[in-house]
Amino acid sequence: MLPIGLGLGAAASIAVSSSVAGLASRRRTPYVVAFWSQIVQLLVCLILIIVLRPGRLDGQTLAGVAAGLVGGIGMALNYQAMAYGALSLVAPITACSVVVPVIFSVATGESLAPLAAAGIIAIIAGVVIASSQKAPIPEDPTDTTPAGDRRALVLSIGAALAYGAFFIIIDFAPDAPGMSTLWTAVGVRLGGVTVQTLLLLLNRQSGVWLGPVAPFVVVSGLLDFSSLLLISYGAMTASYALVTALCGLYPLMVMLIGVLLLGERLTRVQSTGAILAIAGVLLVSV
Numbered sequence: 001m002l003p004i005g006l007g008l009g010a011a012a013s014i015a016v017s018s019s020v021a022g023l024a025s026r027r028r029t030p031y032v033v034a035f036w037s038q039i040v041q042l043l044v045c046l047i048l049i050i051v052l053r054p055g056r057l058d059g060q061t062l063a064g065v066a067a068g069l070v071g072g073i074g075m076a077l078n079y080q081a082m083a084y085g086a087l088s089l090v091a092p093i094t095a096c097s098v099v100v101p102v103i104f105s106v107a108t109g110e111s112l113a114p115l116a117a118a119g120i121i122a123i124i125a126g127v128v129i130a131s132s133q134k135a136p137i138p139e140d141p142t143d144t145t146p147a148g149d150r151r152a153l154v155l156s157i158g159a160a161l162a163y164g165a166f167f168i169i170i171d172f173a174p175d176a177p178g179m180s181t182l183w184t185a186v187g188v189r190l191g192g193v194t195v196q197t198l199l200l201l202l203n204r205q206s207g208v209w210l211g212p213v214a215p216f217v218v219v220s221g222l223l224d225f226s227s228l229l230l231i232s233y234g235a236m237t238a239s240y241a242l243v244t245a246l247c248g249l250y251p252l253m254v255m256l257i258g259v260l261l262l263g264e265r266l267t268r269v270q271s272t273g274a275i276l277a278i279a280g281v282l283l284v285s286v
Contacts, residue, residue: 003234007246010230015253017223018091019262022082024213024220030079031203033217035196036210038072040221042189048182061187067169068191074162075192076199077155085152088258088266089130092251092274093156096123098284100164101171119283122276127157130273185228248285251278 024033074097081090099120106112130153170184200208210217227247234243255274258264266274 003242004246006230006234007243010227010243011247011250011253013223013227013230014250015257017220018254019087019257020216021079021220022087024216025079025083028210028213030083031076031196031199032208032210034075034079035200036217037221037224038189038192038196040218041225042193044225045182045186045189049186052182061183063170063172064184064187065191067166068188069195070162070169071166071188072192072195074159074166076196077159077162081152081155081159086258086264086266087262088255088264089270089274090152090156091254092277093127093130093153094159095251095281096127096277097160097163098281099123100161101167102284104168115283119280122280122283126273126277126280129276130270245282245285248281251281
């Protein structure tokens, strides 16, 4: 039961965090939301470092910084996508990032399991189907009615590629058991803050203050970090494969939040593509 609880808890944390961040990005510039989300998570990391004292800086931190730079780009693209499109469509496309490390592994000589191959085919088919239906681009970014906004789809695919590269880089981090993995998290957040700071400097008109969405961004950052803790705990104490597979359910949870709570509307074609992409993510994650 522990792996199931950890996996579903992590998936729920990611889903709620993504949804809250997406809504905040419609009321404030996505770059600002991403910047402060990274700041919140970096502060949590530093507090845990002070309390737990996991050891000295090592190669994990450097790998984390490199991954964080790429992951920060992915976060910025993801938040932009959620600002322009329906969460229930953006989340499944972004979750397709899991296919990037698989393709990289095959390219470097590893064999591809039949389930993973089927998952890749389902993901590609799902993305193609979901993006095949045109919809008008809204003048107002806060307008979520046209769920098939092409900008959101393109940004989602870009975010998926960046997140996939993040997983590839983080995989090169030196193995270190226990709490020393906190240094990897610190490196990731430092890299992320660096990217978001540069993006803010390039978009000075957006300012840096969150205003009324500040509480939502704090909650989003804390939930995002809690999902990392749950996954890491699962890796140390439970079935990591099962935990990560259940995490693949988070796009489905985001879809439910978007449709049931936010009133988002997807066409049958878009819904079919999104569900097919989610199925592919689960197959690749098994």
